[in-house]
Amino acid sequence: MAGILATGLFLVLALLNLIPLVWGVLTSLKAEADLFKFPPVIFGFQPTLANYERVIESGFLQNMQVTVLYCVGTVVAALTLALPAAYAFDRFEFPFRKTLLLLVVASIPLSLGAAALLIPNYIYFTRLGLTNNWFTLPLIYTAHQLPMAIWIIKGTLEGIPRELDEAAVADGASHFDVLRLVILPLSRSALGAAGVMAFVGSWNEFVASTVMVDNPALRPVQPAIYNFIGYFGREWGPLTASATMAIIPILIIFILLGRLIVSGLTKGSVKG
Incomplete structure (x- = not known):
């Protein structure tokens, strides 16, 4: 029943x-x-298909291509930083370790968006001349997605026996060798889950991408969709057509990597 x-x-x-x-x-x-x-x-x-033709003529495919580049760059940067950070949090004792880990956990909601940080981020990026560049959004997205990636990967590392590290060190391996040859192969599911979460979170981000970039050539998908909400009303046909096109990459990722996501999250963030 x-x-x-x-x-x-x-x-x-x-x-x-x-x-x-x-x-x-x-x-x-x-x-x-x-x-x-x-x-x-x-x-x-x-x-x-007139609505889709209108969306394509507006340059939406270029927006999707730019967004893919942003998301791939974010995934590479986030995983490159998250794996050694998670390894350090799980395997080593150092000053303020617990405090820093709590800070990472408290920053996980950034992966869902950070509208509260928009104004200070905009001020800092403007003063440093970092707005409206190709690296602006990947830099912000990486900062947003990094805490979640660290948490997911750390949860998986907790399940990897420390005896494997000790055996590798006894054979003459350095900590970098242990990370590369032992930890990395055993944490692929967590890396996959964290990568997918980072990709989806970056793809769906709207607030920062609207404010930090105003060059049409650098505009990602979400602000491009919003452009069909005009001053005199919504263009429902092109609006829903662009939204449908924006969903397709996410659906493909979940269809191809759905099991990897479940496996990585089960071993990672759900643990402990």
């Missing part, structure tokens, strides 16, 4: 989450005359 209730609840939640997505996809395929019919037309309309 409990299994049936759990399955039913899961189906209801899945349906509630899929309805807006399906509605947006259908809206993106409607001509302007069908968008404002009342009662709304769900399936009885002639599909058109």
